Amino acid sequence: MRLLALLVALLIAGCATPPSGKPATTDDETAPQAVIEKPAAPPPAAPTPQAAAPKPAAPLPPFEGPRAAVEPREPIALVDRTTPPADLWQRIRQGFQIPDVDNAIVREKTVYYAARPEYLQRIFDRSKMYLYHIVDQLESRGMPTEIALLPMVESAFNPMAYSRAHASGLWQFIPGTGKRFELQQNWWYDGRRDIVDSTTAALDYLQYLYDMYGDWQLALASYNWGENAVARAIAKNKQQGKQTDYAHLTMPLETRHYLPKLQALKNIINNPEPFGIVLDPIPNQPYFVAYTKLRDIDVRLAAKLADMSVDQFIALNPGFSRPLIRASVTPRIVLPADKVETFHENLQKLDEQSLVSWKSYYPKKGETLESIAKKHGMTVSHLKEVNGISQRSRTVPSLIVVPVSTRTADMGKLPIMYAPPIPITYRKIYHTVKPGETLASIAKRYRVSAEDMKQWNPKGAVVGQRVTMEVRSTAKPKPKPRPQPKGKPKKNAG
Numbered sequence: 001m002r003l004l005a006l007l008v009a010l011l012i013a014g015c016a017t018p019p020s021g022k023p024a025t026t027d028d029e030t031a032p033q034a035v036i037e038k039p040a041a042p043p044p045a046a047p048t049p050q051a052a053a054p055k056p057a058a059p060l061p062p063f064e065g066p067r068a069a070v071e072p073r074e075p076i077a078l079v080d081r082t083t084p085p086a087d088l089w090q091r092i093r094q095g096f097q098i099p100d101v102d103n104a105i106v107r108e109k110t111v112y113y114a115a116r117p118e119y120l121q122r123i124f125d126r127s128k129m130y131l132y133h134i135v136d137q138l139e140s141r142g143m144p145t146e147i148a149l150l151p152m153v154e155s156a157f158n159p160m161a162y163s164r165a166h167a168s169g170l171w172q173f174i175p176g177t178g179k180r181f182e183l184q185q186n187w188w189y190d191g192r193r194d195i196v197d198s199t200t201a202a203l204d205y206l207q208y209l210y211d212m213y214g215d216w217q218l219a220l221a222s223y224n225w226g227e228n229a230v231a232r233a234i235a236k237n238k239q240q241g242k243q244t245d246y247a248h249l250t251m252p253l254e255t256r257h258y259l260p261k262l263q264a265l266k267n268i269i270n271n272p273e274p275f276g277i278v279l280d281p282i283p284n285q286p287y288f289v290a291y292t293k294l295r296d297i298d299v300r301l302a303a304k305l306a307d308m309s310v311d312q313f314i315a316l317n318p319g320f321s322r323p324l325i326r327a328s329v330t331p332r333i334v335l336p337a338d339k340v341e342t343f344h345e346n347l348q349k350l351d352e353q354s355l356v357s358w359k360s361y362y363p364k365k366g367e368t369l370e371s372i373a374k375k376h377g378m379t380v381s382h383l384k385e386v387n388g389i390s391q392r393s394r395t396v397p398s399l400i401v402v403p404v405s406t407r408t409a410d411m412g413k414l415p416i417m418y419a420p421p422i423p424i425t426y427r428k429i430y431h432t433v434k435p436g437e438t439l440a441s442i443a444k445r446y447r448v449s450a451e452d453m454k455q456w457n458p459k460g461a462v463v464g465q466r467v468t469m470e471v472r473s474t475a476k477p478k479p480k481p482r483p484q485p486k487g488k489p490k491k492n493a494g
Contacts, residue, residue, distance in 0.1 A: 088131055088282040093270055095138065095145030098216045101247075101263045105256070109264035114275040120268070124279065126157040129287050129315060130170065134199055136286075141203060144216060146266055150202075150223075153261045159193050159318040169193040169318075171202035181205055187321065187399060188329045194319030195334060196290065217246035217259055225255040288316055288334045291343060294327045297355045305346040306339045322401050323386050324358040358386075361402040369396055376402040430466040437461055442469075 085091050113120060134148045151170040155161035159170050167174045169192040173183060181201035183191035191197040209219035209227060222230040233249040242248055246259065272279040299320060303313035314320070316334045325333065335343055363372060373383040384391055387400045431442055439461045443453040448469055457467045 084284055086281070086284055088135065088284045089269060089279055091284050092131075092135055092145045092148055095135070096266065096270070097144035098146045098220075100266075101217070101259055103247075103260070105260040106263045106267075109257070109260045110267050110275070113264050113268055114277060117277055120277060123152050123156050127152070128282050130157065130159075130195055130199075131282060132285065132287050133195065137199055137203055141207065143203065143207065143210075146216075146262060147203070147206060149262060149265050149269065150220075152265050153258065159195060159198075159315070167192075169198045170195065171198050173198060173201065177205070184329075186329065188324075188326050189319050190321055191319055194330075195288075195316065196332075197319070215245070220259055220262065221246055221249070221251065221255055224258040225251060286337050289337050289340055290332050291335050291340055292332045293344075294325070294331050294333060295347075295352065295355055296327050297325050297347075298357055299323050299325060301355060301357075302333060302343075305350075306335050306343040308336070308339060312336075321388060322358070324356065324401055357404050358401045359404050361400050362398065363396045363400065367396060369394065372396070372400070372402065378403065427470070429469050431469065432466050433461045433463050435463050437463075439467065442467060 085094070130151070131148060134151075135145055138145050138147055151157050154172040155170050157170060160168075161170075161172065162168050163172060165174060168178075168190060171192075173181075173192040175185060175192075178185055178192045178201065181204055183194075183197055183201050185191060191201075206219055206223060209222045210216055212227065213219055213222070213230075218230060218234075230249070230251075233251060234244045236250070237244045237248060268275050268277055269279065299313065299317075300310055300323070302325060303310045306313065316336070319330065361372070361376075369380050369383060369389070373380045376383075381391065383389070383400070383402070384393070387397065389395075389397065389400075429446070431446070433442070439453045439457060440450045442461065443450045446469055453467070453469065456469060461467060
């Protein structure tokens with residue numbers, strides 16, 4: 001009887017234990033069932049002559065299962081990935097790939113965002129127009145969908161965001177990086193603000209950074225800090241025998257907090273309820289489409305033909321910098337998917353002349369902003385506004401737009417977000433201090449503020465030493481007044 005009980009116990013254990021090296025359960029959605037052929041039983045070993053033949057064992061009774069009651073398992077909830085989710089947020093969650101970061105900074109940022117539901121709601125509301133396009137592009141490239149949340153960190157999903165470093169758009173490209181990734185930047189149009197073009201450039205850049213490091217956390221740090229800066233930090237750690245991952249690099253405070261901000265937003269979006277955040281569903285379908293059969297057209301008229309407000313039109317087409325869209329410069333506009341037919345039908349009813357009420361104007365020598373504005377029935381303030389000229393400036397640009405006719409041009413004020421000035425690049429220059437010069441006098445000569453001058457040169461102006469300044473790339477010092485030739489009286493100013 002003891003032998004019988006032992007065999008029954010072994011049989012029960014064999015039924016309850018999975019094969020060695022395999023999990024007891026598998027995830028049906030991620031691990032397809034493999035068909036495994038059972039190997040043939042090995043041939044019986046030849047009997048040893050010295051061994052005595054064992055006595056035959058008594059036959060076993062049929063197995064009826066364990067005596068003790070077994071609790072039934074909870075059914076495993078399966079996620080159907082064959083059917084696209086109706087909510088875009090769920091689609092984003094399903095594409096998360098970047099390893100989570102969990103540290104004190106992440107927890108601090110999570111608390112910060114969760115305590116500001118109104119701020120988050122404004123970001124989420126703005127993102128509704130752009131998220132589908134970004135997610136669709138990410139998935140087509142096989143990139144992590146966490147990247148779709150990056151504009152929340154960069155620009156709060158405001159395509160007109162503009163930083164002190166002259167970064168612009170959803171993805172905050174500086175002019176140089178924008179040009180590197182083929183973002184057009186000219187008087188009419190800034191591709192860094194264009195939703196489609198800037199997204200393509202940002203994903204190209206991020207993929208390039210990932211290919212460089214093979215690590216998304218380092219790629220994101222490089223996007224914020226610069227690839228060369230991250231490369232130097234990695235090289236420094238290697239020399240010191242330290243680890244070279246994101247967590248162990250020495251980096252500026254802004255970059256140290258950059259990834260935790262993204263992680264905090266990911267935490268909230270992944271599971272908003274515990275944070276008291278309401279995440280309204282976003283339809284998992286295209287919000288906008290591109291319209292490419294374009295002709296020169298006024299911004300206001302384009303919005304009207306699509307049955308949209310000017311604000312709505314600009315929110316989808318923030319790259320335009322003037323009240324006139326030049327098809328030769330940007331032969332595409334973006335419209336809500338349900339407005340394209342309306343726009344196309346209305347456009348076909350109009351001739352070329354009725355589409356445009358603004359024209360290019362090249363100021364003549366001697367003309368002033370005041371004289372140009374008066375000539376075209378505008379106020380100086382309005383002329384400056386539509387041409388992106390600072391209200392303080394008196395400089396006449398080489399090219400501006402003016403109304404074709406005061407009777408046809410819509411002179412209404414455009415939205416404040418509409419025509420920001422094209423960013424100006426800055427460069428460092430040096431000046432050797434001469435006797436009698438002060439920081440204030442040098443600042444005046446180079447057209448920089450005295451406060452900035454003090455900040456750049458805290459030691460002051462020392463004769464014979466150089467001072468540093470950041471000036472516009474085109475800035476030149478004012479020419480010194482020519483000394484009057486001796487013996488000739490000055491001309492009477494009156």
